Amino acid sequence: MRQLSDFHAQIPLRINEPENLYSGLCASDRVLVDNVLMFQRLTRSALSQNLLGNRMHHRYVLTYVIEGAGRVLLDGTAIALKEGDALLVAPYQYHDYRETDVEQLRWLFITFEVLKGGGFLSGLRDRLLRLDEVSRDLLLALVDIWQNKSSEHVRGAEILPTLERLLLRLRCGGQVSRASSLSSGEPVDEWVSQVEELILKSVYEDWSLEEVARRANVSLRYLRSRFEKVLGVAPSEYRANYQLHTAMLLMRDSRLSLSQVAERSGFSSLPVFSRFVKRRSGLAPSQLRQSLLKGAFEFSFSSSNHDLSM
Known part of the structure; x- marks a missing residue:
């Protein structure tokens, strides 16, 4: 009971009743994802498969660099990614994985489709993303769920809202910066x-x-x-x-x-x-x-x- 009491002690003594009991918090542009896949690339050759089909598709791709810095050609601009960096590629956004510093690497990929709220994610386009502590915890949770041996239905019910929380955190609370060009290519305009x-x-x-x-x-x-x-x-x-x-x-x-x-x-x-x-x-x-x-x-x-x- 002591643990329950400690928990109850964290709940404020006063939570005011809203003026309108039928008008609450809403998010009309909230992100709803579906059809999530997760995998890793562990070598330079696997990362830079030279198939146009791998570089243009209808899905979002969230890339996170675990080990091995490299470059991504995104809409004609070369972007440097180092360990701890993340990048979101939008559907049909032309991208190509360029040279990496080492042959052995670990790049994590989360690909997904968006049923609603694609406009909300536009703020992450063409940006370098640095995960804060909350974002890293959410990323680890995604990996744990993906590796879990539960049924696909159970895993899907857990992984979809977790990914949505991660995207929300990256959009509203993460460290986001304009991706700098490393080539003479013209940036997206x-x-x-x-x-x-x-x-x-x-x-x-x-x-x-x-x-x-x-x-x-x-x-x-x-x-x-x-x-x-x-x-x-x-x-x-x-x-x-x-x-x-x-x-x-x-x-x-x-x-x-x-x-x-x-x-x-x-x-x-x-x-x-x-x-x-x-x-x-x-x-x-x-x-x-x-x-x-x-x-x-x-x-x-x-x-x-x-x-x-x-």
């Missing part, structure tokens, strides 16, 4: 972000790249040159990767037909979609879906200059 939005919108509006350039008030040549200089990828390739990742995400829903997947990925017909998927992944759409549902698909994006309807 508002213009590039607007063009990214236009390119993604073009998928569903059936705009050509010329139309994207017109809406951005620049020439097609300038758009291609500046976009590739900043992001390290051509606009047509950026769009193609977005469409393929969107299709792959939709294919995981077995209730959708391939025709529905094609339409929602921005393709005018199933034959056009089929040729695109075959060209980009090496598999027919039905084969790709089967591999995705089995969780056994690994692919390399084609780098050839095909017509991507741009």
Whole structure:
């Protein structure tokens, strides 16, 4: 009973009743995450797998350096990470893991999807993150839950709110600083972000790249040159990767037909979609879906200059 008494002694004697019993604390932009994965890279070669598919995807990636400093090319800017640093990569944000100081290393990766509150995380984009004591405790809790032998349902029920707390702590209470450039590459700017939005919108509006350039008030040549200089990828390739990742995400829903997947990925017909998927992944759409549902698909994006309807 002594322990219970000590606990009760920590509760304030007076907690005032609110004026309105139906209006409490809310967070309209709170982050809700789903589909969390966690893994480590232990060698330089494993870290710098040179697949475009590893560098552009629809998920958030929280990277934490345990051992072995290195560099990440993020939207055309090289960012130095040392032990204890963290970095959040947003969906479809172009990133590439560059040279590290040693062959043996330990980089922790937490990847996840966001159901709500992606705008709240924008404050962590392009920032170096230093975890404070609370954040480190939350990170350790995430690792413990992930390594736990409990059922996936139990682990999921614990890991999702814990990750949300960590992201909230990083956004509101962590040590955040603008990532410094280590290259002559042009850092991300508002213009590039607007063009990214236009390119993604073009998928569903059936705009050509010329139309994207017109809406951005620049020439097609300038758009291609500046976009590739900043992001390290051509606009047509950026769009193609977005469409393929969107299709792959939709294919995981077995209730959708391939025709529905094609339409929602921005393709005018199933034959056009089929040729695109075959060209980009090496598999027919039905084969790709089967591999995705089995969780056994690994692919390399084609780098050839095909017509991507741009």
